[in-house]
Amino acid sequence: MKRILFLFTILIFSQQGQAQEELNKKFTPIPPKDANTKEVAPPKEAPPKNDPPAVAEKPDPYKINPDELFKNTNLYKQEANVEGIFYRRNQFLGSIKTTGLTSTIRYRDAAFVDGDKVRVYLNDKVIQPEVSLDGEFKSLKINLVQGINKIDIEALNEGFASPNTAEFQVFDDKGIVVSSSEWNVGTGYKAVIVLVKE
Template sequence: MKKILFLVMMIGISLHGFAQDELNKKQQSIPPKNSENKEVIPPTEAPPKDEPLPLSKEPIVLKINPDELFNNNILYKREANVEGIFYRRNEYLGGFVTKSFTSTIRYRDAAFVDGDKIKVYLNDKVIEPEVVLDGSYKGFKINLVKGINKIDFEALNEGSASPNTAEFQVYDDKGEVIESSQWNVGKGYKAVIILYKE
């Protein structure tokens, strides 16, 4: 019985050793059938880079009086005349003329990431009801209508460190920077940029 058991074990060990022989051979890669015909992949639209880019060329600036713009008490909170507090007011970020069909708007917390929240409007209609600003860019793409395209960023809070601060970038449909700047507004106030499509 011991001899039979020994014989079965020896056969099992030898078979096991032969089975492992395949793993010792080096792998050979299979060459492609026809390496000359490579499939051409069309380029995709590249998102804007995180670093602020230099302005492409001097943008055409609209001549708009911010006092007249912020005169509407329904749309804009009145400036608080508190001595030493500069941010309890609406902020006009500029008006720019473009021939672009679309625009990409991106924003992030400009200073200490402290929980700043904003609401975004396009031509007085809410398009982003609540956005929490953090260290990385967030944003959206809009189709520009002929004429005025007014974008309002309303501060829903001031985070743990006043005021509500953000860095923003506006790009045209070619990925070139139209404007890049910052806002500093108090709770309930708005930062406004206007794009005029020719």
């Protein structure tokens, strides 16, 4: 009898172990998707840019830096730091490229004709030792060399009224004006223009 009772107990417990508890609970449905809520798409990644490498520009061998140019104390008088006087310094009047064989420079006194005198250099060599400026243009024809043709115009005095004032014009070999400007420099200072023959 004990054996039957033992077998019966084991049978009841084994039935209880195989029953599924999930089925005894109440069913909870999965809620449907809300129709008003839109699904947000992930942001699109931009493809990496394939920029071509930056092309290194070839430095211009004929580029003139006036600050470096005027540092040469053998050729250029240093600027005088006098308050209120702005003409006691050198002036850079620009760099012009040309393909011509010659160039003509014309100059005259730009203000009151007061006896201003200048000296003209080409590549640091004197080509006009003394020129008196008056109201009429005087001209100087220059045979250009390949590359840099640096023209310095030095004020030899300031006349009766300071500073030394002058107007200049640069013509190419076809007679076309390529530059025109004025300078106001003190005695011993220079106005510089560069013609680059390509």
